[in-house]
Amino acid sequence: MKTNHQEVLIIGAGIGGLSFALALHQAGVPFRIYESTTEIKPLGVGLNLLPHAVKALTSLGLLPRLIRKGVETREYCFYTGHGQHVYSEPRGKFAGYDWPQISIHRADLHAVLLEALQERCGTSVVQLGHRCVGVDQDSHGATVSFVDGDGAALPSQRGAIAVACDGVHSVFRRLYHPKEAVPRYEGTTQYRGTTRWKPFLSGASMAYVGTYETGKLIIYPIRDQVDDEGHQLLNWVIEISKPDDQLLRDWNRKSRVEEFISNFEAWRFDWLDVPAVLRAADSIYEYPMVDQDPLPFWTDGRITLLGDAAHPMMPRGSNGAAQAILDGLALAPLLRADQNWPSVLKEYETLRLKATGDVVLANREIAPDAVLRVVHERSGGRPFEKIEDVISQDELIDWQERYRKVAGFSADALKRG
Numbered sequence: 001m002k003t004n005h006q007e008v009l010i011i012g013a014g015i016g017g018l019s020f021a022l023a024l025h026q027a028g029v030p031f032r033i034y035e036s037t038t039e040i041k042p043l044g045v046g047l048n049l050l051p052h053a054v055k056a057l058t059s060l061g062l063l064p065r066l067i068r069k070g071v072e073t074r075e076y077c078f079y080t081g082h083g084q085h086v087y088s089e090p091r092g093k094f095a096g097y098d099w100p101q102i103s104i105h106r107a108d109l110h111a112v113l114l115e116a117l118q119e120r121c122g123t124s125v126v127q128l129g130h131r132c133v134g135v136d137q138d139s140h141g142a143t144v145s146f147v148d149g150d151g152a153a154l155p156s157q158r159g160a161i162a163v164a165c166d167g168v169h170s171v172f173r174r175l176y177h178p179k180e181a182v183p184r185y186e187g188t189t190q191y192r193g194t195t196r197w198k199p200f201l202s203g204a205s206m207a208y209v210g211t212y213e214t215g216k217l218i219i220y221p222i223r224d225q226v227d228d229e230g231h232q233l234l235n236w237v238i239e240i241s242k243p244d245d246q247l248l249r250d251w252n253r254k255s256r257v258e259e260f261i262s263n264f265e266a267w268r269f270d271w272l273d274v275p276a277v278l279r280a281a282d283s284i285y286e287y288p289m290v291d292q293d294p295l296p297f298w299t300d301g302r303i304t305l306l307g308d309a310a311h312p313m314m315p316r317g318s319n320g321a322a323q324a325i326l327d328g329l330a331l332a333p334l335l336r337a338d339q340n341w342p343s344v345l346k347e348y349e350t351l352r353l354k355a356t357g358d359v360v361l362a363n364r365e366i367a368p369d370a371v372l373r374v375v376h377e378r379s380g381g382r383p384f385e386k387i388e389d390v391i392s393q394d395e396l397i398d399w400q401e402r403y404r405k406v407a408g409f410s411a412d413a414l415k416r417g
């Protein structure tokens with residue numbers, strides 16, 4: 001089989017695979033991209049693009065489209081489950097960054113990436129209905145095998161290197177790390193949904209309420225003006241401690257409000273009637289809070305991992321999509337024609353493996369909203385008189401800054417980068 005010495009095979013056309021493809025196109029590197037689904041559908045609910053991800057997507061010329069589709073996040077606001085205000089801080093451009101923070105439906109982000117790629121590379125750029133089932137390599141190239149939607153074998157494809165962007169159930173990851181421990185369950189289940197509702201707080205606020213021991217809510221708008229009455233599309237996420245012996249990492253697993261609503265019946269705040277919002281959901285999905293310990297390596301010769309395939313993390317802290325985007329934007333410019341690509345893949349791993357592993361671990365302990373657990377513990381879960389009696393402003397500010405530093409989006413890091 002003939003190898004194109006400069007062609008990259010991308011496996012998976014999710015957020016990571018598509019942004020990597022756009023970055024390769026910008027760098028003038030040929031690629032082909034294979035996706036298991038037979039049809040691209042608007043899937044998922046909302047996610048947040050932090051300023052480092054927006055900076056990366058801006059370099060691909062996508063900022064105006066993202067701003068048109070999403071909502072520029074103005075502030076984070078933290079409350080206890082009793083509705084007491086703990087802390088607020090401005091975000092993105094409102095915090096002095098050169099780039100905004102954008103809350104957006106995953107389907108809108110996916111569509112922005114796909115449309116841009118199709119405009120630049122043609123409508124058939126993504127080969128659908130190609131489920132990767134294996135990979136092999138020799139000193140000249142990598143060969144990836146595929147089956148179609150019915151499980152029938154398709155012709156294998158060969159390129160100079162193959163990059164697995166195939167998400168949390170990555171085939172390459174399983175092949176190259178067969179003895180990896182089973183995914184680690186935090187003991188928490190996440191329920192995600194969207195609801196059309198009137199704007200709350202500033203109309204562009206992301207609110208964190210409560211802790212997962214008793215019930216936690218994260219809520220923010222992801223689409224403006226969804227009808228003539230000025231409603232927005234609100235994205236919300238519930239987290240609750242719950243035993244789960246199935247641990248199905250299926251982003252499309254449907255759920256029902258009855259699974260969790262009893263924990264939130266009393267949450268009628270002056271800024272939002274939480275049970276009413278949850279009951280009015282368009283759709284609800286559930287997902288176990290699972291991650292995997294950072295791997296010792298991603299790259300083996302001409303094969304490497306990117307995005308969730310490389311560093312599945314708990315969907316907390318708004319870094320799942322961001323780190324996948326950053327991976328692709330780090331790798332693509334390194335792949336120049338005069339370079340030895342297996343060494344480039346190792347260089348990419350050096351740049352990104354520890355950085356993303358640190359985020360996986362930070363999401364277990366110091367994600368932005370974990371500060372509410374500290375407040376819960378110190379106040380014994382009871383209402384407080386003054387927040388200063390529980391935690392100082394300095395500690396609250398420092399908590400957010402620590403996470404920004406680990407995740408690579410402190411204002412200083414972005415100015416330097």
Ligand SMILES: Cc1cc2nc3c(=O)[nH]c(=O)nc-3n(C[C@H](O)[C@H](O)[C@H](O)COP(=O)(O)OP(=O)(O)OC[C@H]3O[C@@H](n4cnc5c(N)ncnc54)[C@H](O)[C@@H]3O)c2cc1C
Nearest residue numbers: 012014015016036043044045132166167251307308320321
């Ligand atoms: C359907 C779906 C809905 C999601 N919804 C949310 C959400 O609501 N909120 C949230 O925070 N995150 C969600 N995620 C996860 C989020 O997109 C990722 O965590 C993040 O964007 C990292 O991107 P990724 O490209 O690494 O993985 P993903 O975006 O998951 O993309 C992986 C891609 O690889 C494809 N694929 C998988 N196996 C194979 C194979 N064997 N061969 C070829 N292709 C393969 C998948 O179909 C998918 O298109 C969702 C993911 C998916 C696939």
